[in-house]
Amino acid sequence: MTIDIRQLRYFLAVAVERSFTQGARLLNMAQAPLSKRIQELEDELSAQLFDRDSRPIALTPAGRLLQEEALRVVRGLDQLQATMRRFIAAERPRFVIGLVPSTLYGRLPEIIARLREETSGIDIVLAEMDSLDQVAALKDGRIDVGFDRIIVEDPLVVHMVLREEPLVAALPHGHEFLLRGGSVGLAEIATLPLIVYPGTPRPSYADLTLSFFQNRDLMPTGIIEVRELQTALVMVASGAGACLIPESVQRLARSDIGYVTIDEPVTAPFLLRRRIGEIPDTLQKLVRLYD
Known part of the structure; x- marks a missing residue:
């Protein structure tokens, strides 16, 4: 007698639903194929499993016994498969990438996808975290590399600036700075409330944004601190003020927001941070893909 697990799953589906159609x-x-498989199972067991004359169909005594035993076997196999998946996942190497959300609007998603293709034996894991968390996670070994917009000085962490990305001003749809065309200066933006993110922890991209105005002895009409980029853009759309964002974020198309270039050299670094010391092979591949 040979019964495979697929036959048991077919049988249990019909037994639970009390219907070949629903099963x-x-x-x-x-x-039709399901009915054939059940008939083959009955032939294999030399026993009728269902009373097909009843509505809904009912299990025969042999069917009830098989249901009880089949449930035990299938659940045991499912548990074994889950146990093996957890074991394999625990044994499989992981490469964890920490990042701030604004780094995901440029080339990084494409590069991570290519990295996954080239490192099929390694799990590539993404973890959203702010600048200070990235530094701590690198030193603790919880992540292998971080992508960010600001440098946080630490003797155990190395920063590599991959590019300087120009900033643009996000403004509510229909704002006069958008309607007139061209670019704007920081002095003009300072006439509006400035929305910065993240408000905490500091230092952060918010401090970089504010430094552009401070270095020019400018003070925005007001400063509104929010937790994250998406919240800042919602605030812009509501007419609360302006926000300086990396130009790649313009890919996040919104009908209630417009973007305008800034006529001064205002940029934010797109940087990679890693632990000091030897560079692992996967990290070397990541850097090579970005070049």
């Missing part, structure tokens, strides 16, 4: 729908298969 087939549950299994995402046609009814």
Whole structure:
């Protein structure tokens, strides 16, 4: 006698649904092949498993016994498969990338996808975290590399600036700075409330944004601190003020926001941070893909 696990799953689907039609729908298969598989199982066991004359169909005594035993076998196999998946996942190498959200609007997603293709034996894991958390996570070994917009000085962490990305001003749809065309200066932006993010922890991209005005002895009409980029853009759309963002964020198209270039050299670094010391092979591949 040979019974495979697929036959048991077919049988259990019909037994639970008390219907070949519903069982087939549950299994995402046609009814005719399902009926044939059940008939083959009955032939193998030399026992009728269902009373097909009743409505809904009922299990025979042999069917009830098989249901009890089949449930035990299938659950045991499912548990074994889950245990093996957890074991394999624990044994499989991981490469964890920490990042701030604004780094995801440029080339980084494409590069991470290519890295996954080239390192099929390694799990590539993404973790959103702010600048200070990235530094701590690198030193603790919780992440292998971080992508950020600001440098946080630490003797155990190395920063590599991959590019300087120009900033643009995000303004509410229909704002006069957008309607007139061209670019704007920081002095003009300072006539509006400035929305900065993240408000905490500091230092952060908010401090970089504010430094552009401080270095020019400018003071925005007001400063509104929010937790994250998405919140800042919602505030802009509501007419609360302006926000300076990396130009790649313009890919996040919104009908209620417009973007305008700034006529001064205002940039934010797109940087990679890593632990000091030897560079792992996966990190070397990541850097090579970005070049």
